[in-house]
Amino acid sequence: xxxxxxxxxxxxxxxxxxxxxxxxxxxxxxxxxxxxxxxxxxxxxxxxxxxxxxxxxxxxxxxxxxxxxxxxxxxxxxxxxxxxxxxxxxxxxxxxxxxxxxxxxxxxxxxxxxxxxxxxxxxxxxxxxxxxxxxxxxxxxxxxxxxxxxxxxxxxxxxxxxxxxxxxxxxxxxxxxxxxxxxxxxxxxxxxxxxxxxxxxxxxxxxxxxxxxxxxxxxxxxxxxxxxxxxxxxxxxxxxxxxxxxxxxxxxxxxxxxxx
Ligand SMILES: NS(=O)(=O)c1ccc(C(=O)O)c(S(=O)(=O)NCCc2ccccc2)c1
Ligand SMILES: [Zn+2]
Numbered sequence: 652x653x654x655x656x657x658x659x660x661x662x663x664x665x666x667x668x669x670x671x672x673x674x675x676x677x678x679x680x681x682x683x684x685x686x687x688x689x690x691x692x693x694x695x696x697x698x699x700x701x702x703x704x705x706x707x708x709x710x711x712x713x714x715x716x717x718x719x720x721x722x723x724x725x726x727x728x729x730x731x732x733x734x735x736x737x738x739x740x741x742x743x744x745x746x747x748x749x750x751x752x753x754x755x756x757x758x759x760x761x762x763x764x765x766x767x768x769x770x771x772x773x774x775x776x777x778x779x780x781x782x783x784x785x786x787x788x789x790x791x792x793x794x795x796x797x798x799x800x801x802x803x804x805x806x807x808x809x810x811x812x813x814x815x816x817x818x819x820x821x822x823x824x825x826x827x828x829x830x831x832x833x834x835x836x837x838x839x840x841x842x843x844x845x846x847x848x849x850x851x852x853x854x855x856x857x858x859x860x861x862x863x864x865x866x867x868x869x870x871x872x873x874x875x876x877x878x879x880x881x882x883x884x885x886x887x888x889x890x891x892x893x894x895x896x897x898x899x900x901x902x903x904x905x906x907x908x909x910x911x
Contacts, residue, residue, distance in 0.1 A: 750765075766873060797862070
């Protein structure tokens with residue numbers, strides 16, 4: 652994997668993602684052209700069952716903030732949808748912009764949302780560890796949820812209230828109980844396609860499940876994301892914004908929809 656990072660001022664090194672991955676045929680994110688997506692009646696409803704007590708901590712890893720879960724057993728899982736096995740929740744994180752005009756990784760009909768939530772799951776039925784699943788075509792399943800500017804989101808506020816404590820890179824706080832289901836929209840409709848991680852190692856191991864309906868969050872909640880820093884305490888401050896990868900070519904892929 653040859654990471655060609657172009658020198659650029661101000662943008663966090665990780666986000667000058669390589670322009671192309673040699674041999675990459677299923678890279679993410681992509682633009683979802685609604686009219687080109689194909690309804691697949693075989694797709695099942697996605698079944699989500701999370702145990703709020705599996706929540707461990709929330710931390711700033713230097714390019715997003717993430718909430719990690721105890722994935723040592725099948726306690727927080729998803730099954731159905733396009734998936735052949737059940738997958739265990741490992742973590743969720745967000746991508747967002749400096750302003751409300753952009754921030755999501757995926758786009759719908761070339762429209763950006765101000766932010767996007769990713770819930771990362773791995774196939775513990777087939778693979779013994781997450782690290783191995785990351786390297787396999789059916790290893791991961793990531794649910795993507797778009798965030799749009801609108802009403803205050805009660806469930807998200809619990810996370811927002813914790814952000815000042817993890818302002819700097821590599822800061823972490825305990826987070827005992829949180830049910831990520833509260834961040835999912837009520838509508839069951841989704842698109843699905845074969846893709847990749849959007850951060851190194853960019854492996855082509857992700858079945859993406861992108862919810863059609865966004866959740867609404869208010870301006871103060873988006874601003875709270877933007878007060879986080881890419882940098883550690885003591886370093887020159889760089890605001891954590893625009894932590895999304897550029898759109899990748901669709902190549903020989905079809906996006907399927909669970910709805911007509
Ligand atoms: N946008 S995305 O869903 O593709 C994604 C973003 C960040 C991360 C992460 O590492 O935190 C992840 S991850 O949790 O899947 N980790 C991938 C990198 C990794 C590989 C092997 C071991 C540890 C981390 C995924
Ligand atoms: Zn992500």
